[in-house]
Amino acid sequence: MTVVLPTPVSLTQVTLTVNGRAVQALVEPRTHLADFLREHLHLTGTHLGCEQGVCGACTVVLDGKPQRSCIAYALDCDGSTVTTIEGFDDDALMEALRTAFSAHHGLQCGFCTPGMLVTARDIVARLGDVPEARIREELSGNLCRCTGYVGIVAAIRAVCAGRLPTKAIAPMRTSTMPVAASQQATLPSTAAAQTPRAAAPSKPPTGIAIADGRPTLTERITLTVSPDAVWAALADLHGVTSCLPGAEITTIDGETVTGRLRVALGPIRAAFAGQGTVTRDEATRSGRLSGRGRDTGSFSSVEGEAHYAVHPAGAGTELEVALSWRLTGSLAQFGRTELVQALARQLLRSFSANLEALIQGRTPAAARPLGVFALLWALIRARLFRR
Numbered sequence: 507m508t509v510v511l512p513t514p515v516s517l518t519q520v521t522l523t524v525n526g527r528a529v530q531a532l533v534e535p536r537t538h539l540a541d542f543l544r545e546h547l548h549l550t551g552t553h554l555g556c557e558q559g560v561c562g563a564c565t566v567v568l569d570g571k572p573q574r575s576c577i578a579y580a581l582d583c584d585g586s587t588v589t590t591i592e593g594f595d596d597d598a599l600m601e602a603l604r605t606a607f608s609a610h611h612g613l614q615c616g617f618c619t620p621g622m623l624v625t626a627r628d629i630v631a632r633l634g635d636v637p638e639a640r641i642r643e644e645l646s647g648n649l650c651r652c653t654g655y656v657g658i659v660a661a662i663r664a665v666c667a668g669r670l671p672t673k674a675i676a677p678m679r680t681s682t683m684p685v686a687a688s689q690q691a692t693l694p695s696t697a698a699a700q701t702p703r704a705a706a707p708s709k710p711p712t713g714i715a716i717a718d719g720r721p722t723l724t725e726r727i728t729l730t731v732s733p734d735a736v737w738a739a740l741a742d743l744h745g746v747t748s749c750l751p752g753a754e755i756t757t758i759d760g761e762t763v764t765g766r767l768r769v770a771l772g773p774i775r776a777a778f779a780g781q782g783t784v785t786r787d788e789a790t791r792s793g794r795l796s797g798r799g800r801d802t803g804s805f806s807s808v809e810g811e812a813h814y815a816v817h818p819a820g821a822g823t824e825l826e827v828a829l830s831w832r833l834t835g836s837l838a839q840f841g842r843t844e845l846v847q848a849l850a851r852q853l854l855r856s857f858s859a860n861l862e863a864l865i866q867g868r869t870p871a872a873a874r875p876l877g878v879f880a881l882l883w884a885l886i887r888a889r890l891f892r893r
């Protein structure tokens with residue numbers, strides 16, 4: 507008789523900072539952050555409701571932002587900083603919220619409360635004194651079966667009343683896009699701030715650079731349409747997505763977008779599903795998209811950021827884009843290869859051509875994933891013309 511033994515599950519080491527403490531553990535690829543927190547660290551204040559990213563009960567702060575820990579893999583969070591509800595024990599703002607939740611009957615069974623409090627703290631810290639309607643909008647990702655939300659909203663209103671924001675909304679620019687610092691440095695705070703684009707900031711070199719271990723691709727693409735039209739088109743996320751080969755949006759919830767990006771590299775086909783945050787700065791006509799996605803087929807994840815800025819260029823527009831990314835999992839070996847760099851460059855160029863077509867009322871090319879032949883051609887062309 508043959509005895510079939512179960513295939514051993516591969517374990518991978520993950521290192522995190524949780525509530526200020528460095529933590530290392532071996533985890534299975536499928537372990538999500540909430541299970542890791544609850545079962546490995548016994549931090550059971552993080553509750554699990556739907557385990558599908560819907561109810562918000564599992565919300566923790568991941569690298570400074572609220573995140574549903576049931577849809578984040580522990581492996582993807584390697585190197586990140588996590589604060590659970592237990593990590594706010596000595597936090598004055600959280601103490602004020604806890605007191606207000608009690609005073610305003612903001613909880614009954616308490617199941618949603620840890621996630622509600624983590625989200626509420628972010629609302630107050632990020633936005634300061636906000637009207638009820640905005641609080642309700644911001645809380646829309648946290649479900650409560652008991653209270654009817656009235657007490658929860660009243661508690662948050664009571665705490666945020668008269669407060670100024672204590673932390674910046676997502677920074678528009680980071681060190682991965684050197685133009686940021688140089689442009690911001692040229693912006694005085696008063697009258698000249700009305701015409702920030704009049705200054706001629708120094709521009710970062712185009713091409714690939716490695717910063718903090720991540721490739722960053724900077725490109726400047728000239729479009730024949732006006733900066734006003736480009737800026738307006740970039741505000742339409744569905745339109746923008748239709749211009750990005752292989753991309754699709756599932757939901758848009760304020761600044762948060764969920765969707766999928768399909769990529770085909772010869773025999774390798776990946777579909778990264780995930781969530782991102784989109785911010786825009788009207789004054790500097792620049793924006794930022796950051797997000798993470800996972801391909802369940804290859805157990806690979808991508809984490810990326812795109813910064814863009816719209817500049818006038820003669821009668822047309824110069825669209826400046828800096829893309830940075832980090833691949834983990836089985837596809838990580840391709841992360842810095844020329845093929846992936848060519849993919850990023852080709853995505854950008856296809857996107858720009860499609861955006862211009864969209865603005866001019868033409869139909870963008872079909873939004874299908876880029877194939878390996880297009881990439882190989884891009885590589886050959888880059889070598890031939892040293893681009």
Ligand code: FES
Pocket residue numbers: 553554555556557558559560561562563564565574575576577
């Ligand atoms: S348990 Fe994570 S969103 Fe519901």
Ligand code: FES
Pocket residue numbers: 612613614615616617618619649650651652653
């Ligand atoms: S207090 Fe029971 S689910 Fe919110």
